Every structure is written in structure tokens, then in C-alpha cells.
Amino acid sequence: MVVAEQQANVQRIFSEYLELHGHRRTPERFAILNEVYAHDGHFDIERLYGRMKQKKYRVSRATLYNTMDLLMDCDLVRRHRFGGTQAQFEKAHAFRQHDHVICERCGGVQEFCDPRIQQIRNTVGEVMGFDVRHHALEIHGICRNCKDKQRPS
Amino acid sequence: MVVAEQQANVQRIFSEYLELHGHRRTPERFAILNEVYAHDGHFDIERLYGRMKQKKYRVSRATLYNTMDLLMDCDLVRRHRFGGTQAQFEKAHAFRQHDHVICERCGGVQEFCDPRIQQIRNTVGEVMGFDVRHHALEIHGICRNCKDKQRPS
């Protein structure tokens, strides 16, 4: 999908979500959505704030947090708490479902996919009568690079 | 396993860990370990602090946080960040490996086991050259109870 196409797509989704839930379609909300979808990878609120300030947007941290809540509610953004206390976000639409592998030493985050997770979701839903909406699988350990540095045999 | 047996067991593990890493075997550290292993389920620092204060232990929050770091390092405790910002802990030794199902509506946390997760860990280790140490799988959605309340058909 072309980038511009995707932008139009998520804007439409967000717009419909806002209308359906009686929220207003403010320019700030769409500016934030665009900024989120203009970059790949994870980001935190401070980084997003910095990027938007640099582009001369007049936006506050409070609005960023509020808008992230809305975007999470309509599944356009996912939130993670990998390492410390500060939350990491990533865009979620039209990306293959993926999970994360995190190195305890260097803090690096890699992505992976495994279809067996979908099977686990199905089983949990059936056995526990649970309406599964999302999941997050984190695998922690030592990445290849850090292992090699340790034993430079 | 009898409770007293388990206590002795984890105390030995902790003791050896401390010696191996050049840490001191202080009474506070073992008092905290015992308190952690005296209860089931999840707890946060404030709750643990309250319980120990009630039992007239002279212990500080700082030491609780420091000791949790040690206990996590030797795999006697796991830390989670389910909902808000405050971390949840649980004892980790001699308990069947399990993961968590979290209801978005009532905040309830249930446990489940699925052997396919071990298979995923193995695959990630092999394919990515990753030395897997831990994992955490959270499944989010609506639990049976909350579904039933919604539609009391």
C-alpha cells in the first residue's frame, strides 16, 4: 500500500470512530495521527512531542496522551511498557500482527511473527469463555550480538 | 511440596545467589523473601510494605525495591505491568510456568498454561540466535463475567 493511501485509510477509520463515539474531529487529533503514521518503529510521548514542536505544531503533552487513548481505543495504536516506566507506542493498522524479542543487555527490540499465537488465542477464548481483543508476547534474553561480544571466540 | 520445605528451598537459592554475586546476607533480605513466599497471587510494593509494617518489621520502601531487583535477577520473583503504572510482582519458583489473561473491563487477572508457548520460545531461540531467558504473554479482552453482565439474556 502506498503511504498516502494508508494515511487516507487510517484517517477515515479515526474519523468514523470519533463520530460514532461523539468526539470532535479536531485538527490536532488528525495532525497527531498523521505524525504517528509518518514514522516506523516505536516512540514515546516525549519524542512525538519533540517532533511535532520541531514542525511548529502547537500541541501539548496532555493532548498527546489523550489522543493516544483514543487511537488505542480504535486499534490504530498499540502501547507497550518494555523496559522502564515510560510507555512506548507504535502504529498498529495494516501491519502484520507481530510480537517482540527484547535483549536484556542492550535493550534492543526485534519483531517476530508466529502463527501458533493465534491458536493460543483461540484456545483461551474457547476454554475460558473470554472475548479476546489483543495480546502481547514479550520474549526476554540475550541477543546474538551481545552473546558474540561476550565470547569473541 | 510443603510450604516450609519451599521456604527453605528458596532461602537456599537466594543465599547461594547472594554469595556468588558478592552481596550480603542481611536479615531484611530474607524477611522480604519469606513475606513474598508466604502469600499467593500478585502484589505491589505498597501492599508488601503494609504487610511488613503490620508485622512490626522495620523495613523501607527503598529496600523493598532493591530486594525485588535481586529476587528478579535470580528468578525467584517476576514483575508485571498489567494495568496502570505501578508494577505487580509474584513469586516465581516452583510454580508452573503460566501466563495471564486480563479483562479490560473489570481488571481481573486469570492465569493459564499452554505448551505451545514453549515451542515458540524454542523457535525464536533457533531462528534469531537468541538466548531466551523469560517470556510474558498477556491476553486482553472481556472475561465471561463481564460479557454476561452486558447481555443478561
Next chain:
DNA sequence: GTTTATGCAAAGGCTTTGCATTTCA
């Protein structure tokens, strides 16, 4: 014209840090 959203700044809550004192090795 109402009501909601925004920006700013201040408050809040969890966690970490600094330092004098205690205590383990």
C-alpha cells in the same frame, strides 16, 4: 450558543537517589 477540546502549569503517584547510620564479612 453549548459543550467539548486544548494548552499550560501544577499536582500526583510510583520509583530512585543521597546521605548519615548501621551492620555484615
Next chain:
DNA sequence: TGAAATGCAAAGCCTTTGCATAAAC
């Protein structure tokens, strides 16, 4: 005895909240 650990209180950091102003409907 010397280095590490403790308790207490203060500081830090991320996030939320309150309120006057601005803007969507």
C-alpha cells in the same frame, strides 16, 4: 575495620488533572 546495606526523606520522572481559553458542532 572497611565496604556494603539500610531507613528516611527528598528528588525525579512520567502521566494525569484543573482551569481559563479556544474551537467544533
